[in-house]
Amino acid sequence: MTDEYVDIHKLAAEIEAEVRARRAAGEYPPGFERELDRLFDRFAPPEVSNDFDAALERAEDLVIVDPVIPVASNSPVLGVVKRVVSKLLGWYHVWLAQQISALSTAINTALRLLGGRVVELEHITGDVARARGVGARTPARRDDSAWNDIVVAALRGVSGRVAVLECGEGALLEALTGAGLDAYGVEPRAIVADVALARGLEVRIDDGAAHLHAVGAAALGGLVLRGLVERAPLGELLLLIDAASAKLAPGGRLVVCSLRREAWGDNETAAEADLVAGRPLHPDTWNAVLPEQGFVDVQVHAAGAGAYVVAALRADE
Amino acid sequence: MIVHQFVPTLEPGAVGAHTLMVRDVLRAAGHTSEVFASEIEPVWADRGAHLLRDARTRADVIVYQMAIGSIVGDAVLARDEPIVVNHHNLTPMRYITGWQPVAAHGVAWGRAQLRELATRSRLGVADSSYNEQDLMEAGFTRTTVVPILLDLTSFDVTPAPGPAPRGVTWLFVGRLAPNKAQHDIVKAFAAYRQFHNADAHLNLVGGGREDGYARTLQRFIHALGLDDAVTITGSVSDAQLAAHYAAADVFVVCSEHEGFCVPLLESMYHRVPIVAYAATAVPETLGEAGLLLDVKDPCTVAAAVDRVVGDTALRHQLVEAGARRVQDFDLSRTGPAFVEAVTSAAGN
Numbered sequence: 001m002t003d004e005y006v007d008i009h010k011l012a013a014e015i016e017a018e019v020r021a022r023r024a025a026g027e028y029p030p031g032f033e034r035e036l037d038r039l040f041d042r043f044a045p046p047e048v049s050n051d052f053d054a055a056l057e058r059a060e061d062l063v064i065v066d067p068v069i070p071v072a073s074n075s076p077v078l079g080v081v082k083r084v085v086s087k088l089l090g091w092y093h094v095w096l097a098q099q100i101s102a103l104s105t106a107i108n109t110a111l112r113l114l115g116g117r118v119v120e121l122e123h124i125t126g127d128v129a130r131a132r133g134v135g136a137r138t139p140a141r142r143d144d145s146a147w148n149d150i151v152v153a154a155l156r157g158v159s160g161r162v163a164v165l166e167c168g169e170g171a172l173l174e175a176l177t178g179a180g181l182d183a184y185g186v187e188p189r190a191i192v193a194d195v196a197l198a199r200g201l202e203v204r205i206d207d208g209a210a211h212l213h214a215v216g217a218a219a220l221g222g223l224v225l226r227g228l229v230e231r232a233p234l235g236e237l238l239l240l241i242d243a244a245s246a247k248l249a250p251g252g253r254l255v256v257c258s259l260r261r262e263a264w265g266d267n268e269t270a271a272e273a274d275l276v277a278g279r280p281l282h283p284d285t286w287n288a289v290l291p292e293q294g295f296v297d298v299q300v301h302a303a304g305a306g307a308y309v310v311a312a313l314r315a316d317e
Numbered sequence: 318m319i320v321h322q323f324v325p326t327l328e329p330g331a332v333g334a335h336t337l338m339v340r341d342v343l344r345a346a347g348h349t350s351e352v353f354a355s356e357i358e359p360v361w362a363d364r365g366a367h368l369l370r371d372a373r374t375r376a377d378v379i380v381y382q383m384a385i386g387s388i389v390g391d392a393v394l395a396r397d398e399p400i401v402v403n404h405h406n407l408t409p410m411r412y413i414t415g416w417q418p419v420a421a422h423g424v425a426w427g428r429a430q431l432r433e434l435a436t437r438s439r440l441g442v443a444d445s446s447y448n449e450q451d452l453m454e455a456g457f458t459r460t461t462v463v464p465i466l467l468d469l470t471s472f473d474v475t476p477a478p479g480p481a482p483r484g485v486t487w488l489f490v491g492r493l494a495p496n497k498a499q500h501d502i503v504k505a506f507a508a509y510r511q512f513h514n515a516d517a518h519l520n521l522v523g524g525g526r527e528d529g530y531a532r533t534l535q536r537f538i539h540a541l542g543l544d545d546a547v548t549i550t551g552s553v554s555d556a557q558l559a560a561h562y563a564a565a566d567v568f569v570v571c572s573e574h575e576g577f578c579v580p581l582l583e584s585m586y587h588r589v590p591i592v593a594y595a596a597t598a599v600p601e602t603l604g605e606a607g608l609l610l611d612v613k614d615p616c617t618v619a620a621a622v623d624r625v626v627g628d629t630a631l632r633h634q635l636v637e638a639g640a641r642r643v644q645d646f647d648l649s650r651t652g653p654a655f656v657e658a659v660t661s662a663a664g665n
Contacts, residue, residue, distance in 0.1 A: 006631050012610050015624060019617045028512065033615050036504040036541075043536040045529060048415040048495075204612075 016202070024200035034190060034205065056111060063104040067097035141268040142227065144171035147257045147303040151224060152179045154255050154299075154311035160221025165208035166228055170196030172257070177201065181222070186211045209240055218249040226257040230264055231276045238289070245293045248314040254295060256286060256310040263306030286310040318660055319349045321376040325387035327366045328358035331465060331579045332405050335444075336382050337364055338466040339403075339659075342652040348660070355389050378663045380442075381434065386426025390434065400438040401662045402457070405465075406448045406576025406598075407431070412496035416530045431455040439662035442655070444577045447598035463655045464602075464646050465577055472586045476560035484516030485509075485626050488565035488589065490558065490580035491572070493525035493534060493549070498613075500534055501571035501594075505618035507541050512616070513623040517546065522561050524552040562587035566626050570599060571613045578602050582646055585639030590632050592621045606642035607635060 022028060046054030069086040073079035152175055155162060160182070167173045167185025169192055176183040184202040187193040196203045204211060208228045223244050232240060244254050258280045265273030273279075281289075283300045290298045295312035303309050320343050324336045336352055343350035352366040369392055381393045384405040393400060407428055413421045435441070435456035443449035444465045452460045487506055491497045499521050506519045525531055526549060538547045553561070568584040570593035581602050584591055591607030593599050600609055608621055625632055 004630075006634055008605065008608055008635075011624070011631070012608055012621070015608075015621050016610070016612060016617055019614075019620050022620075023616070028508075028616050032508070032511075033504070036507060036615055039540055040500050040504070040533075040537050043533045043540070045415055045533070 020197070020202055021200050023197045026198075031190070052115060056108070056115065059104075059108050059111070063101065063108050065097040065100045065104070067094040069093055142168060142257075142259065143307075144168070144175070144257075146307045147309045148172055148175040150301045150303055150309045150311075151255050151257060152176060152181075154309070155179075155181055155222045155224075155253055158222040158253050160249060160252070161219070162222035162224065163212070163215070163220055164224040164226060165212060166226055167196055167201070167203060168192055168227060170199050170201045170203065172224070172226065173201050173203070174199055176224075183222075209236065209243070212240065212243045212247055215247045217246055218252075220247050220252055221249060222253045222255070223248055224255045224257065229256055229258050230269070230280045231272065231278045233277045237278070237281070241289060241293045245295065245314060250314055250316040252314040254290070254310075254312045254314065257303070257307070258283075258310075259307050260305075266306075283308045283310065286312075318378070318663060319374070319376040320378045320380060320659055320663075321350060321372065321374075322352045322380045322382060323369070323372070323389050323393050324352065324354045324382040325385055325389045326356040326358065327352060327354040327361055327364070328356075329360060331577070332382055332384050333358075333361065334467070334471075335403075335405075335465045337366075338468060338648070338652075339380065339655060340365075342466060342648070342656060343659070346653075346656045348656070353389075355387060355392075378439075378659055380659055383427065383431065383434070385420075385423045386428075386430050387423075390427070390430040394430075394433060394437060399662050400434065401440045401442060401659050402431070402434050402438050402452070403442045403444075404431070404448050404452050405444060406451060408494070408496050409574060412494070412574060416495050417528060428455075440658065442658050445598040445601050447601060448576050461658050463658055464651050465579060466648060466651050466655055467579065467582060467646055468648055469582075469586055469643060469646070471555075472559070472583055474555045474559040476563045477554065477556035479557070479560040479564055482564050483518045485514050485518070485566045485622075486564050487517065487519040487622065488522065488561055488568050488584075489520075489570065490522045490561070490568075490583065491578075492523045493521065493528060493531040495530050496572060496574035498571045498573050498594075500537060501613055501615075501618075502569050503534065503538055503541070503543070503547060504615040505569065505571065505613070505622070506547065507543065508615035509619035509622055510543070510546065513619055514626075519543075519547045520550060520561050520565070521547065522550045522553055522558065526551040558583075559587070562589055565589045567592055567622050568607075569618065569622060570594060571618065572596060572599060575599050575602075581607070582643050585643040588636045588640060590625050590635040591639065592618065592625055594618070604638075604642045604645070606639040 046058050069090060071079060071082040071086050073082055151172060158181065162176060162181050162183040164173050164183060164185045166187045168187060170185060173183055173185040173196060185196055186204045186206050186208050187196060188207045190205050193203050193205045229237065248254060261280050264280050287298050290312045294315050296315045297313040299311045301309045322336055322339060327333050327336065340350045340352050353369050353372040354366055355369045357366050369389060376398050378401055379393060379396060379398050380401045380403055382403050407424050410421060410424060413424055432455050438457060441452035441457035441460040443452050443460060443462050446462055449460050449462050489499060489502050493499055510517055538544060562583065568589045568591045574597050577598050581591060585606055591603060593603055593607050593609055594613040595609040595611055603609060608625055610617060610621055625635065
């Protein structure tokens with residue numbers, strides 16, 4: 001029982017920390033919350049669950065418009081009126097319903113054909129999306145010790161929350177929280193995230209880019225991009241940098257941790273590198289790209305022979 | 318001054334009650350005021366409102382109560398008196414498409430009408446700063462914030478006899494809707510039952526039981542084996558609502574989108590402590606009167622509820638803070654502010 005006035009903001013933070021600690025101690029079965037999410041998604045309509053085939057089937061179920069005018073009514077008078085209207089306008093309704101059904105059927109057929117072509121295209125190109133999905137799920141360890149000190153130094157003094165996308169097993173995240181930063185991680189691979197959670201770290205199991213897009217504008221004091229910068233195709237990478245610029249507060253720090261191209265695909269990143277379309281940028285490329293997106297003071301640091309760290313400042317408005 | 322209000326449908330609910338209260342407050346301030354709607358729910362047929370077709374007299378200012386696209390919006394745009402839009406928020410499409418395709422049309426229509434109203438209106442009045450942002454994005458150049466007008470004493474209703482409490486009782490009040498995320502409350506409740514209190518009960522009070530989201534929610538609850546532990550009441554009378562507040566140990570909000578959230582005020586008034594996810598207008602309405610969480614994963618919400626329910630002093634602090642906070646929304650404060658805002662638009 002609490003005996004004095006409680007700072008409810010601190011209390012909320014304490015509760016969140018307590019839950020993380022309980023997760024780390026194994027008090028919550030791993031996957032318990034994910035199972036709840038999955039169970040709800042099972043019952044949600046396909047339009048919500050983003051399943052193309054299910055959405056198409058649903059559209060096909062709805063494609064035929066019922067031409068029969070409903071005439072049932074609680075009021076006898078209204079029932080008569082409805083029947084009269086039905087008699088008078090029935091032919092017109094049928095005519096309209098036939099046209100709408102024909103249009104819907106044509107659109108649906110076109111969609112199905114388009115879906116088929118996309119699948120064919122995926123097969124021809126080696127089903128990039130599927131391979132990429134497998135690649136994104138494949139645990140790929142990176143040796144955070146190569147860049148931990150550089151990242152901590154680059155973020156020292158940052159105020160506000162620091163997001164680490166992706167945090168992997170949490171070694172870098174632990175170094176950041178150990179340095180007194182208010183850091184949390186995002187990691188899409190649940191099996192890897194569970195290792196970080198077991199260290200008592202604050203980790204959201206989510207796609208890194210999706211998480212960044214959901215964060216409020218200028219809400220972050222610092223942002224570390226790790227892992228996904230090597231995997232992401234160029235277009236996605238540019239979108240990620242756009243999002244980083246929008247979500248960092250003016251004066252916030254962006255830090256990119258990346259393997260060099262020659263080290264990418266060796267050892268523990270081999271499977272990932274084989275399966276995804278992206279590849280690490282050359283360190284100098286960040287010097288060209290980041291100033292275009294509102295970053296200044298771009299600095300590249302070598303992190304051993306096979307990796308580098310880029311640090312940059314989000315310019316004031 | 319003559320100030321008439323227009324509202325798409327006059328029906329029981331936050332917007333309907335606010336509309337009638339605005340009329341009464343305007344009249345009490347010496348103005349002439351009537352309410353016009355395209356539809357009037359039969360249960361409120363005796364509230365003195367008129368159908369849209371009867372809106373023939375000219376006003377000095379007209380107030381449009383905006384919450385969805387409607388022919389009433391077009392009727393307002395067709396008039397030449399100064400317009401004040403009282404904006405109650407349009408639910409973002411992402412929470413509607415997939416669940417309520419028909420309602421999606423009304424929301425899209427509403428967004429288009431709001432942009433058009435921005436070009437014609439003297440003033441946009443939002444019931445929260447969050448909603449004010451919506452007005453500014455739609456193009457309103459002059460805006461202000463006045464909370465929903467509520468007669469707090471209307472919450473003083475003798476509770477209907479209810480079932481005996483069954484363990485710790487969670488409560489949420491609001492239409493069953495994806496943006497109100499009752500499914501996240503159920504997830505948190507499942508975690509609470511598993512890790513904290515296996516005898517707990519959850520009451521989800523509010524209409525919309527016939528909608529697709531509600532059916533999904535019911536299947537979800539069934540699949541979790543919580544049929545006996547979760548009650549979806551549907552719409553209830555004022556006395557039944559008071560009974561639910563009287564029986565509640567905690568009011569839990571996991572909404573992702575709320576334009577104001579009147580049930581927070583009801584909960585404060587009924588001295589029920591609040592645990593809420595800090596999204597959209599919820600932090601603004603709640604102030605310091607509840608435990609606000611930055612995340613709503615089931616285990617965190619469950620742990621927060623456990624703390625609030627189990628810590629008598631904390632509970633007392635939250636209840637007292639709520640009792641103070643709700644007074645900020647007392648009609649004696651909000652009524653004059655609303656009248657001042659609306660009448661100021663006439664002379665500009």
